[in-house]
Amino acid sequence: MSTANPTEFEFSFLEEGFSARDIVEQKINESMTDDRDAFYVCDLGDVVKKHLRWVRALPRVMPFYAVKCNDSRSIVMTLASLGSGFDCASKTEIQLIQSLGVDPSRIIYANPCKQVSQIKYASAHGIQMMTFDSEVELMKVARCHANAKLVLRIATDDSKAVCRLSVKFGAPLKACRGLLERAKELGLDVIGVSFHVGSGCTDSMTYAQAIADARCVFHMGDELGFNMDLLDIGGGFPGSDNTELKFEEITAVVNPALDKYFPADSGVRVIAEPGRFYVASAFTLVVNIIAKKVIMDEDSISDDEDKGTTDRTLMYYVNDGVYGSFNCILFDHAHCLPTLHKKPKPDEAMYPCSIWGPTCDGLDRIVEQCDLPDLQVGDWLVFENMGAYTLAASSTFNGFQRPDIHYVMSRPAWQQVQQICSQGLPAPAEELNLFEVSACCGQESSLELPLKTCQAHVV
Numbered sequence: 001m002s003t004a005n006p007t008e009f010e011f012s013f014l015e016e017g018f019s020a021r022d023i024v025e026q027k028i029n030e031s032m033t034d035d036r037d038a039f040y041v042c043d044l045g046d047v048v049k050k051h052l053r054w055v056r057a058l059p060r061v062m063p064f065y066a067v068k069c070n071d072s073r074s075i076v077m078t079l080a081s082l083g084s085g086f087d088c089a090s091k092t093e094i095q096l097i098q099s100l101g102v103d104p105s106r107i108i109y110a111n112p113c114k115q116v117s118q119i120k121y122a123s124a125h126g127i128q129m130m131t132f133d134s135e136v137e138l139m140k141v142a143r144c145h146a147n148a149k150l151v152l153r154i155a156t157d158d159s160k161a162v163c164r165l166s167v168k169f170g171a172p173l174k175a176c177r178g179l180l181e182r183a184k185e186l187g188l189d190v191i192g193v194s195f196h197v198g199s200g201c202t203d204s205m206t207y208a209q210a211i212a213d214a215r216c217v218f219h220m221g222d223e224l225g226f227n228m229d230l231l232d233i234g235g236g237f238p239g240s241d242n243t244e245l246k247f248e249e250i251t252a253v254v255n256p257a258l259d260k261y262f263p264a265d266s267g268v269r270v271i272a273e274p275g276r277f278y279v280a281s282a283f284t285l286v287v288n289i290i291a292k293k294v295i296m297d298e299d300s301i302s303d304d305e306d307k308g309t310t311d312r313t314l315m316y317y318v319n320d321g322v323y324g325s326f327n328c329i330l331f332d333h334a335h336c337l338p339t340l341h342k343k344p345k346p347d348e349a350m351y352p353c354s355i356w357g358p359t360c361d362g363l364d365r366i367v368e369q370c371d372l373p374d375l376q377v378g379d380w381l382v383f384e385n386m387g388a389y390t391l392a393a394s395s396t397f398n399g400f401q402r403p404d405i406h407y408v409m410s411r412p413a414w415q416q417v418q419q420i421c422s423q424g425l426p427a428p429a430e431e432l433n434l435f436e437v438s439a440c441c442g443q444e445s446s447l448e449l450p451l452k453t454c455q456a457h458v459v
């Protein structure tokens, strides 16, 4: 691997023929016997592929990446270079995105309940788009940010989502007219409607219903004299392909609903706030077994020795847990299962196992029950799809540090980023070419544009 633009973009090039999984292997091989900290490998090329998948599947919808999902600098830099907008929930997230040179018009402050000082910060730094769902919020905005471009967040039926959000945010339809009237009285500008169907949406029809509801609110806005021209369809899109509801199943519902309720000639700009879609599959977490217990089945102790795999349960303790990356188990209702670093032999015995994090808390359990071979202290376990709502909410409880992240990107993917920066999106045929001919593009490339040049075009 050679490092690319280390001061700007922190990643290493994946050399020709190598994948992120090879880097996992390389890092494991490089690790010292006693120094086997957990680590991540993040393939930024996977984020680039996701972006191309997004723009092809949802051509009318501009993504505003939800920074809360994973605020790693390399991730937001990659997305800024690709021309994404950003959904920020706080002053700190706004500062992060503005530190990349992103124009305030590409930021939506999408938190309906904001601290007054942070509304003032947004006002002072040119952030105009922000969401609201209550009268009190309108009064705060009228006092601190009279030029705000407000977006009314409506509630959705997110009862089938993994993580429900409308229990906390979103005005019911019957409250919307009153809120719009109040905004009018306060002299505020409401430019559109937003919603979130819940994170980990399992029912695509929720989007269709929410888009239809948004249309009703646009009618109310028209009647009150607002010039509403922004629809924000939120997040909820899956981050990997092993979910019940697939991304393309959602887009197959969203696109016709948009065409029906907000046709292209309606002049309404459509944006979304995808989080996990962009980052989940880019991150692989590799943890090391630091301790192990063998629990013998009491009934079997006096029995004959050769009871096969049924006589014991294994407890593995690894060096990241629910207070760290696996907080997603508690906060994001995630189910994490490892893959083995060492392939088991075809006849290798499997045992019922549990996997635990490194802290002293009994709550710190990653997997309650799974089948694994008889592994040893020092062996590695690999967890895929660990990019969403993991690092962003992890702590150093008990003094356990967050894992290092090794960012990688193939040269074709980097060329794709640079091409999008300077010339916009490629035609679909060209785009496939770039990914397919990785073998020859992987050779020393003449493209050496630093990100700064890209920023001049896009950010």
Ligand SMILES: Cc1ncc(COP(=O)(O)O)c(C=O)c1O
Pocket: 066, 069, 087, 110, 111, 165, 196, 198, 199, 200, 234, 235, 236, 237, 273, 274, 275, 276, 277
């Ligand atoms: C306001 C808002 N927008 C976007 C997102 C991102 O959602 P997802 O990761 O499901 O795309 C969230 C997640 O909580 C959110 O609260």
